[in-house]
Structures are given as C-alpha cells and as structure tokens.
Amino acid sequence: MSKKRKVLHRGLALMLAVVMSLGTCLTAFASESDSNSDTKVTIADGETPYISFGADLRADEKAKVLDYFGLTEADLEKCNVNTVTNAEEHQYLDAYVTNDHIGSRALSSVAVMDAKKGSGIKVTTKNINYCTASMYENALATAGVEDANVVVVGPFDMSGTAALIGAIKAYSVMSGEQVDTDVIDGAVNEIVVTGDIGNETGNTDEVAGMVAYLKDQVGGKNLSDSEIKDAIDEASEKFNVSLTQDQIDQLLELLKKLQGLDLDWGNLKNQAQNLYGKLKDMGLNIDTAALTDQAQGFFAKLIAFIKGLFQR
Numbered sequence: 001m002s003k004k005r006k007v008l009h010r011g012l013a014l015m016l017a018v019v020m021s022l023g024t025c026l027t028a029f030a031s032e033s034d035s036n037s038d039t040k041v042t043i044a045d046g047e048t049p050y051i052s053f054g055a056d057l058r059a060d061e062k063a064k065v066l067d068y069f070g071l072t073e074a075d076l077e078k079c080n081v082n083t084v085t086n087a088e089e090h091q092y093l094d095a096y097v098t099n100d101h102i103g104s105r106a107l108s109s110v111a112v113m114d115a116k117k118g119s120g121i122k123v124t125t126k127n128i129n130y131c132t133a134s135m136y137e138n139a140l141a142t143a144g145v146e147d148a149n150v151v152v153v154g155p156f157d158m159s160g161t162a163a164l165i166g167a168i169k170a171y172s173v174m175s176g177e178q179v180d181t182d183v184i185d186g187a188v189n190e191i192v193v194t195g196d197i198g199n200e201t202g203n204t205d206e207v208a209g210m211v212a213y214l215k216d217q218v219g220g221k222n223l224s225d226s227e228i229k230d231a232i233d234e235a236s237e238k239f240n241v242s243l244t245q246d247q248i249d250q251l252l253e254l255l256k257k258l259q260g261l262d263l264d265w266g267n268l269k270n271q272a273q274n275l276y277g278k279l280k281d282m283g284l285n286i287d288t289a290a291l292t293d294q295a296q297g298f299f300a301k302l303i304a305f306i307k308g309l310f311q312r
Contacts, residue, residue, distance in 0.1 A: 039126045039151045040070035041079075041111045048080050050112040055083040056105035061155035065109045068126050068153045079111075092184060096192040101159060108154045115147040120270065126153045128160035131195050134208035139191040141268050142215070142258065143183070186257050193250050203241050210239040211251075212272035218255050219265035228255050 041049050051069070053062060066072065071079075086106040093102050108128075115122065123136040136152065152160060194211050198204035217231045232251050236243045243251070 039068045039124055039153055041151060042113060042149075043075065043078050044113075047114050048078070051076065051079045051081045051109065053081070053083050053109045054106035055085045057107055057109070057155065061107065062109075064155045065153050069109075069111055069151065092188055095185070096188055108152065108158060108160065110153070111151040113149040115149050117147055119147050121145055121148055121150065123150045123152065125160065126151075127157050128152055128154055129157045130159035130199070131191060132198070132204045132208060134205055135191055135194050135198065138194065138208050138212050139187055141212075141270075142190055142263060143187045144264055144267065146267055146270075180262065182257075183261055183263070186254075186261050189254055189257060193254050197241075197243070197247050197250065200247065201241055201243075203239075206239045206241050209272075210235045210241055212268070213239070214251065214255055215258060215265075215268050216272045218259045219263070219268055221259060223259065225252060225256070228252055228259075231255075 041051070043049055051071075053065065057065065084106050086102075086104055089102050089106060090099075121137045121140050123133040123140070125131075125133055125136070136150065140148075140150070154160065190211065194207055195204075198207040201207060214231055214235050217235070218228060223231070229248065229252060232243070232248055232255075235241075
C-alpha cells in the first residue's frame with residue numbers, strides 16, 4: 001500500500017470524530033450494524049490504528065469509549081491519537097446542520113484501521129442513532145476512501161452526521177496536499193441529505209443504495225436538470241423509495257454539485273456495487289444485477305482514463 005494511500009486511511013479519522021458531538025439527537029433509529037456490532041480495535045503488526053477522540057470527553061466518557069474499542073490507555077501508545085474540537089465541527093457543518101444539533105461539546109470518537117486492498121470500506125457504529133453504516137460507507141467513498149475498517153463510537157446516543165469531514169481535512173493536513181473545499185462541501189452535503197431523506201421516509205438502507213446508484217448514473221457526465229430528475233425518478237422506483245418534491249429537489253442539487261467535482265468515479269462504482277450486495281443480503285427486493293449492468297457501459301468507457309488519473 002502506497003504512503004499516500006496510508007495517509008488517506010489514517011486521515012479518515014481526524015474529524016470522523018466530529019460526527020459524534022451533535023448533542024441534541026435527531027429522530028432516533030439505530031445503524032444497521034449497531035445492535036450486534038464488534039467495535040474492537042485491532043492493533044496488527046506493522047499497522048498503526050488511528051484514534052481520534054472528541055476533545056470535550058470527560059474522563060468517564062473517554063473510559064467508556066476505550067471500553068467499546070477494547071483498548072486501555074497503555075494501548076494508545078501504539079496508536080496514532082488525536083482530538084477534534086467543537087469549533088472544527090461548526091466550521092464544516094454550519095451550512096447544513098442547525099447549531100442546536102451540532103451542540104457545544106465534541107464527544108464522538110473514531111478508530112480507523114487499514115484494510116486489505118480491494119476489501120472496500122467497512123463501517124461499524126456504536127451509539128450513533130442517525131447515520132447508518134451504509135450512509136457512512138457511501139459518503140466516505142465520495143471522499144476518495146477505498147479500503148478501510150472504521151469504527152465510530154459515542155459514549156451515549158448521538159446523531160453522527162459529520163463522519164466524512166475528518167477524512168478530507170486530515171488528508172490535507174497530513175499529506176500536505178490541498179484538498180478542494182468543494183469536495184468537503186459535497187461530501188458533507190451528501191451525508192446530510194441521505195440522512196434526512198432516510199429519516200423522513202423510514203427507508204435508510206434503500207436511500208443509501210439509491211444515492212449510490214444515482215452517483216453511478218451521473219458521475220463524470222454533464223447532465224441537464226431534466227436528465228438528472230429522470231434519473232432520480234428511475235432510481236426511486238427501483239429502490240422502492242417514495243420521494244416528495246422537496247426531497248427530489250435536494251437530490252437534484254446534490255447530484256449537480258457532485259457531478260461537477262473531480263472525484264474518483266471508478267471507486268464510487270465499486271462502492272455502489274458493495275451497497276447493492278448488502279441490500280440484497282438484507283433481503284431487500286432490489287434488482288442489483290440490472291443496476292450494475294446499466295452502469296457498466298458508461299464506466300467501461302471511462303475505466304482507462306480513471307485508472308490513469310486516480311491510481312495511486
């Protein structure tokens with residue numbers, strides 16, 4: 001694994017921890033992986049887990065987070081440890097989340113471990129009651145993350161809306177490379193819109209798959225508003241999600257924003273396929289084979305270009 005890729009994986013953690021401080025919980029529903037999830041952090045030979053704690057954790061709250069991670073204070077000497085402040089949360093979330101939801105304390109914590117190449121993004125959550133694991137995986141793929149095991153933990157129930165911010169911000173700081181602020185904005189916008197629509201419809205997993213599919217359809221293209229709306233209508237039907245006009249408008253604005261960004265659309269295609277498989281495993285009636293076939297033609301044309309442009 002290249003040094004640059006490892007920097008990105010380690011960078012995933014710094015403000016992923018931001019997610020957790022949203023002190024006033026939104027409508028509560030658990031992540032699909034929350035009830036029976038294994039949040040233990042593995043310290044493998046030659047690898048250094050990246051741990052980011054909310055800067056405002058009290059001693060007892062930090063002890064609870066460490067217990068979820070299966071770590072002791074002594075274990076932290078083997079990890080790359082940092083903290084995230086509430087001011088950093090407001091810096092990136094104020095455009096999309098009200099102040100009362102962001103809160104005044106940074107509390108959540110995250111652990112990030114390198115994963116085998118080609119294994120994709122795996123997210124496990126504990127005490128996160130707004131964003132599902134699929135939502136995190138989908139948005140992290142937009143940020144450019146490919147292979148990582150991520151554990152997002154709160155000392156008690158909290159929303160977890162800002163999981164993506166740290167991946168990009170930390171990548172910029174640790175690699176010394178400037179990351180386009182539009183990418184940060186687009187990724188945060190995506191996870192908030194996905195969460196809101198999932199919350200409003202009660203179909204969180206289907207909405208996550210639908211957004212992945214829509215990114216698959218619009219990625220790298222210069223579609224008109226009417227073409228994007230047609231794609232939204234088609235996707236909502238395929239994923240059995242009934243959308244209001246306001247929700248359609250939110251998705252339209254998000255997709256217009258994303259299609260104008262310099263993203264790794266090949267990585268997004270792979271992550272979309274992972275989500276399709278997950279939906280099928282969960283027993284949801286989605287024709288994943290048809291979805292994959294429809295995306296294939298476009299990405300076949302782009303694959304050589306994508307590899308040359310984005311391969312690290």
